Structures are given as structure tokens and as C-alpha cells.
Amino acid sequence: MRGEEPVVIEALKVRALPEGSHDHLLEFLRLYRDAVQMVVDRIWSINDRLSRGKLHRLFYSDLVSTGFRAHHAKEIYIYAESLVESARSNGGRKPVLRRLSARADRYDYKLDLDTMTLTLKLHNDYEAKLKLVTSSERVEKFKGWGNYELVVKYDGSVFWVSVYFRRAIKPLKPRTVMSIDLNFDNITLAIFTPNGKLIKLKRFKTPHRKILTHRIWVERIQERYPRSWRFIKGVRKAIDRHGERIRSISWDYAHKVGGMVAELAFRHSSLIILEDLEKLRKNNKKSRKFNKGLGLWFYRRMQFCIEYEAGERGIEVAKVNPRGTSSKCPRCGKKLAEKRHRILRCRKCSFIGDRDVIATINLYKKYIKKYSRCGVSGVALNAPKLDENPNGVQGKGDEAMKTHQVI
Numbered sequence: 446m447r448g449e450e451p452v453v454i455e456a457l458k459v460r461a462l463p464e465g466s467h468d469h470l471l472e473f474l475r476l477y478r479d480a481v482q483m484v485v486d487r488i489w490s491i492n493d494r495l496s497r498g499k500l501h502r503l504f505y506s507d508l509v510s511t512g513f514r515a516h517h518a519k520e521i522y523i524y525a526e527s528l529v530e531s532a533r534s535n536g537g538r539k540p541v542l543r544r545l546s547a548r549a550d551r552y553d554y555k556l557d558l559d560t561m562t563l564t565l566k567l568h569n570d571y572e573a574k575l576k577l578v579t580s581s582e583r584v585e586k587f588k589g590w591g592n593y594e595l596v597v598k599y600d601g602s603v604f605w606v607s608v609y610f611r612r613a614i615k616p617l618k619p620r621t622v623m624s625i626d627l628n629f630d631n632i633t634l635a636i637f638t639p640n641g642k643l644i645k646l647k648r649f650k651t652p653h654r655k656i657l658t659h660r661i662w663v664e665r666i667q668e669r670y671p672r673s674w675r676f677i678k679g680v681r682k683a684i685d686r687h688g689e690r691i692r693s694i695s696w697d698y699a700h701k702v703g704g705m706v707a708e709l710a711f712r713h714s715s716l717i718i719l720e721d722l723e724k725l726r727k728n729n730k731k732s733r734k735f736n737k738g739l740g741l742w743f744y745r746r747m748q749f750c751i752e753y754e755a756g757e758r759g760i761e762v763a764k765v766n767p768r769g770t771s772s773k774c775p776r777c778g779k780k781l782a783e784k785r786h787r788i789l790r791c792r793k794c795s796f797i798g799d800r801d802v803i804a805t806i807n808l809y810k811k812y813i814k815k816y817s818r819c820g821v822s823g824v825a826l827n828a829p830k831l832d833e834n835p836n837g838v839q840g841k842g843d844e845a846m847k848t849h850q851v852i
């Protein structure tokens with residue numbers, strides 16, 4: 446990858462049907478595997494890390510004289526070198542290749558996404574034509590992307606092609622900061638201007654209660670059939686069905702909300718701040734985020750989708766240690782006490798606020814404190830002023846969010 450421009454890489458893996466005989470393709474895959482093995486064997490006996498130039502001098506002419514094209518040869522020795530390197534760094538044995546697979550760079554294939562055909566250049570000037578078996582909708586998004594490498598595999602009965610698509614994205618220059626607090630029943634996000642003014646507050650309900658219902662069903666079934674549930678087909682099926690529901694509810698939700706969050710960040714040119722979940726786990730195992738039987742996995746999935754969608758839009762994402770962010774006063778730093786449901790109050794400076802909104806303010810402040818010198822340019826170190834009624838708040842019980850006072 447050259448330059449500073451960030452890129453998004455995505456692989457499209459599809460089944461491929463050879464048009465006509467696939468003899469030459471299979472022969473190519475075998476030759477390719479054997480050539481990689483030959484290079485691996487020779488590098489293994491040399492106890493030195495080889496430069497690209499040295500690899501080229503050692504193997505290029507041999508490979509080309511066996512019938513490989515120039516770029517095949519290059520792919521072969523680079524791939525072999527990477528196999529040896531990773532085996533050595535893991536303290537493993539010499540790699541032995543069994544599977545039939547070959548990598549081709551963009552000089553050695555032609556891909557037509559309109560007709561879904563792939564033409565591969567093989568050894569000795571042979572060519573193979575393959576039809577990609579997938580829906581045109583799946584391919585649609587990659588039109589206009591660059592494709593730079595692909596991998597062809599044969600698993601004994603079917604050919605598979607993975608095409609790596611690449612798209613450059615223009616990094617978004619942040620003008621505001623969005624902090625996101627993930628909770629059991631909601632996701633709260635707040636957008637702050639560089640001088641600490643809250644300009645947007647939004648809450649999304651999470652599907653945790655729905656997920657929990659399915660969890661409880663699974664537990665009930667397991668209790669009813671202690672030990673034996675794994676062996677009774679009907680019971681196992683019922684459990685699988687609930688598991689499937691949990692998976693689809695959480696992925697659907699994470700995709701949808703991840704997209705909405707990133708879109709909002711894009712519109713406000715925000716840098717996104719997330720909680721560092723690794724730190725969260727070390728901080729406090731009894732954190733309120735982990736109660737009620739739901740672990741880290743949902744938060745991870747949520748963050749994965751936010752980061753992915755942000756990456757696609759050139760939005761920067763930063764993580765901060767969430768320690769204390771939902772329990773300390775954003776004005777004076779003292780521990781807050783619960784005033785009533787969801788509302789926290791500081792005994793020292795009498796600051797009052799919604800629990801989740803307080804967390805977003807604290808996340809924002811932590812970020813500013815940590816990165817103000819190299820992060821968002823012009824971001825002031827003063828505390829945010831919550832002197833306006835937040836808009837865009839969803840759900841019930843949000844009158845609490847209007848009780849903020851100026852910090």
C-alpha cells in the first residue's frame with residue numbers, strides 16, 4: 446500500500462464453474478503448488494532472510510522456464526517466503542502444501558463483473574474461463590472498486606475464487622467529536638463541538654431484552670433436560686433455533702445501528718470515540734455492563750459494525766478507557782450517587798444528570814485530555830456546556846436528559 450490514503454479491502458468469495466475442460470486449470474494449480482513447495486524447500490535450507498531482489502535472482506528464471514508468467518513467478522516466491530517466515534516465527538516446522546490453490550495478481554486475469562466471467566492466464570499461454578456463480582446483487586457494490594489480487598482454489602470437487610477488491614477512501618477531517626456509550630438497554634451518543642458544546646444527543650434502544658428472552662428459553666430447556674439435552678434431537682433443535690434467533694437479532698441490529706451512527710458522524714464530520722472494551726473487562730468484572738447474563742459479545746459486535754461503517758466513510762475512530770465514566774462527576778470528578786432511576790447526583794457540587802449522558806460527557810473529556818495535542822485541531826480543554834435541550838432523543842424516560850445544567 447502506497448501513500449497515506451486509507452483503503453478498504455473486501456473479499457468476494459464465490460463458486461466458479463469452468464467453461465469447457467478444466468484440465469489445464471487443474472494442471473496449473475498442481476504446478477503452482479509444487480513450485481511454491483520447491484521454493485519453500487530451498488529457502489528453508491538457507492538460514493537467512495532473503496530480500497526481494499535475492500528471491501528474484503534465485504528463482505525467477507527457473508520458474509519462468511517451467512512455463513509460468515512473470516507475475517506468477519513473483520507471486521510464487523513471495524508467497525513461499527511468507528509461508529517460511531510465518532512458520533519460523535511460530536517456531537513451526539517446514540510448511541508442506543497439500544491444497545490446490547494459486548494467487549494471481551491483476552496482470553494475470555481479466556474479470557468482467559457484468560457477465561460474471563473470469564479469464565485466468567495460466568502456464569504456457571493457456572487460459573481458463575470461469576463463470577462466477579453468485580447473484581448480481583452481491584457483485585453490484587464492487588463495480589467501480591479496484592481489484593488487485595485473487596485466489597483460486599480447488600477443494601476436490603468445486604473451484605472457488607476469492608477476489609480482493611480495494612477502494613481508496615478520503616479521510617474525513619473531524620470537526621466535531623461523537624462519544625458513544627453502550628449499555629444493556631440503550632446506546633447513547635453525543636456530539637460535541639471543539640469548544641465542548643453538546644450539539645446532538647441520541648439514544649437507540651438495544652434488543653437485549655429480546656435476546657434475553659431467547660436466552661431464558663434455552664436455559665429453561667436445559668434445566669428441564671439436565672445432561673441429556675445434547676443427545677435428544679428435538680431438544681437440541683429447539684435450542685439451535687433460539688441461538689439462531691439471537692444471532693440474527695443481534696447482527697441485524699448491529700448492522701442497522703452501526704450504519705445510522707456512522708451516517709450521523711459523517712454528516713457532522715465527527716471523530717468517533719468508543720469505550721475500550723479490553724480495558725473495561727480488566728477494570729471491573731462486576732460492571733453494570735455485564736450484569737443480567739449478557740457478556741461482551743454484543744458490545745464487540747456493535748463496535749465492529751460501527752468501526753466498519755466508519756471506515757467505509759473515512760471516519761476516524763478512537764478508543765478510551767471507560768473506567769469511571771459512568772460513575773464519576775463530569776464537573777468535579779467525585780463519585781456520583783443515584784438520585785432516582787437513571788439519574789445521578791454529585792454530593793459535592795450537586796451536579797445532576799442522566800447516567801448514560803454523563804458517560805458520553807466523560808468519554809469525550811477523557812479523549813480530549815488524552816489527545817488534545819495531536820487529535821482534533823482546536824479542541825479546547827474546557828468542559829462541555831450542556832446548556833441546551835438536546836434534540837433527537839428517542840424512547841421514554843428521556844425527560845431526565847433535559848435536566849442538565851451547565852457544567
Ligand SMILES: [Zn+2]
Binds near residue numbers: 779
Ligand atoms: Zn461534582
